[in-house]
Amino acid sequence: MRDDRGTLPATKLRHRSAIRRRAVPYVFVGPALLLLLAFGVLPIVVAGFVSLTDLDIAGLANRDNVSFVGLENYRTLLSDGDFWRSIRVTLAFIVIGVPAIIAISLAIAFGLAQGTNRWFRALRTFYFLPAITAIVAISLVWGLLYNTQFGLLNYLLDSVGLPKVNWLSDPTVAKFSVGIVAVWRATGLNSIIFLAAIQNIPQEYYDAAALDGAGEWQKFRYVTFPLLRFALMFVTVTTLIAWLQFFDEPFVLTDGGPVGATTSVSLFIYREGFSRNQFGYASAGTVALFCLILVVTATQLRLFRRNDAS
C-alpha cells in the first residue's frame, strides 16, 4: 500500500526496483483479469457482433459464407412465436419460483436457527445437499420419481386413492414438476445465506427488545427483518437471475416439452445455437437475454435502494 509513495528513482538500480514494485499488483490481478476479459467481457462483444451476421455451420467452416445482415436477426426474433413463448415460460417460472424459494428458504433458516446443537447442525447438511450435487444427476432421479409407469410419486397417489398424474407430459403439470426440482435445489444455498444472516444478529438486540416488552412477532418485525434486508436483496437478485438462466432441469427432464411448455429462454437460445447451428440468430437471443438481465437487476437494485432511503 505504501509502495507507490516515496520511491524516488535516484539511481538506475532504484529506478528499476521501483518499476518492479509498481508491477507487483498487476502480476497479482493480471491472470484472473485476463481470463475474465477473455471469457466474460469479450464474449459480450462477440455476441453483439455475431448477432448482426447470418453465421451458421457453413460460416464456421468458411468465412466467405458469412454476411452482414444488420438488425435482421432481431426483427426475426421479435416476430418469432417460439421466442415469445420462451419469454412467457421464463416469466411464469420467475413469478412463482422467486417467492416460493424465498419463503421456503426463510422458513428453513428460521427453523435451523432455533438450535445450535449437533442435531441442528447435522440437519443443515441435509437441506444443503441438493444445492451442491450435480443437477444432471438429480434431474435423472426426479425423472424416475415422476415416471408414470413405475414411478414412486404416482404409486403414492395411487395408494391413497388419488388419480395418477402425467408429471412430465401434461403441459401445465410439467411446468410445476420441473419448477419443483429447481425450487428444491435452490432452497439449500439460500437457507444457508439467511441462516448466516440470522446468526449474525447480536443477541443483545433481542434482549433489548424483550426488555421493551416486545413479543416474538414484534422481535421479528422490528429486529430480525430489517437486519435481514441485505441478505434478502442478495437472495432476490441472485434467484431472479438464476431463473432467467434456467436450463439444466428442463433440458434433462423434458427437453423443453411438452409442446414447448418448459422451454426457457436459455433452452431456446441453446437450441437455435447448437441444434440448428444458427449462431447469428442465437446470438441475437443472447443479447436480448443479457439486456433483460441488466434491466431486471438494475430495477431491483433501484427498488431496494429506494426502500433503504425511506
Added chain:
Amino acid sequence: MPRSGTKSRRRFVIGVIMTIGALLTAFPFVWMITTSFKPLREARTYPPTVLPDEATWESYVTLFRDLEFGRYLTNTIIVVVVGFVGLAFMAMAGYGFARYRFVGKNVMFLVVLATLMIPVQVTLIPSYLILNKIGLTGTVVGIAVPTLVSAFGIFLFRQFMETLPDEVFEAARLDGAGEFRIFYSIVLPLSKPILAVQTILTFIAGWNSFLWPLVIAGKQENYTLSVGLALLNQQQSVNPPLQMAGASLMVIPTILIFVALQRFVVAGFTMSGLK
C-alpha cells in the same frame, strides 16, 4: 422456569418438523442409491420397492465395462484439477485488490463486478466461437479454461484479505520479505478458512458443470460425467438402475467431500460479508 419450559418444548417441536423436512429433502438421494443396486426387472415393477430384494453391483460394472464412464471420470477429474489453477489466480487477484493501490484498480474491479452479472448462457455461443477460433473445441482444456476464474471467487478473496491485520505485513516487510514471499508464506496460511470454502466451491463447480462441457466436448472421448450421464438418459431411458448408478457415481463424491468440510462452508458465508 415455566418460560424456559415452553421454550424448550417449542424447540423440540421445531426440531421434529425440521427433521421431517430434512428427510423429505434428502429422500431423492436415498431413492437414487437404493435403485442403483436393484436388478433391472425389480426397478421396473409396480408397485416400486424401496430396498432392493437382491442387491447387485451389475449397473456399476456395466457403467465401467460396457460404457465409457471410466473415461468420463478421468476427464472430470482433469477438469477439477485444472480448476485449482484458477483458484490460485483468484486468490492472487483477491490479494492484489485488497492490499495494493494501483492505477486502474477501480476500473478493473468494476470489470470483475460487471462479469458477475453475465450469465453462462450469454457467453455460451461467443465463447464457443472464440475457442473454435483458437482450436480448443473438443478438448478437455477447452472445457476447463473458460470457467477457471469466477468474479464471485475474486470478490470473496478480496473481502477476506482486506480484514488481515496490517501489522503482519509491516513486520514481514521489515524482515525483508519480497511481495510474493509475503503472499505465499503469510497471506495464504492466514487465509485457510476462505481457501477451504473456495476449494469446495471450485471442486463442486468443476465436477458438476454441465452446459459448457455439453457444448464444447464434441467427441465422446472428451465427455465429462455430467455429459455422459445426460447422454445415457437419452439412450437408456428404460434402465433406471443404470441411470441411478451413474447419478450416484456423480453425486456421492460431492456429498462425502461436503460432509467432511461442511463446517467451513457456513463459516465462509458468514465471513464473506453477506451479513
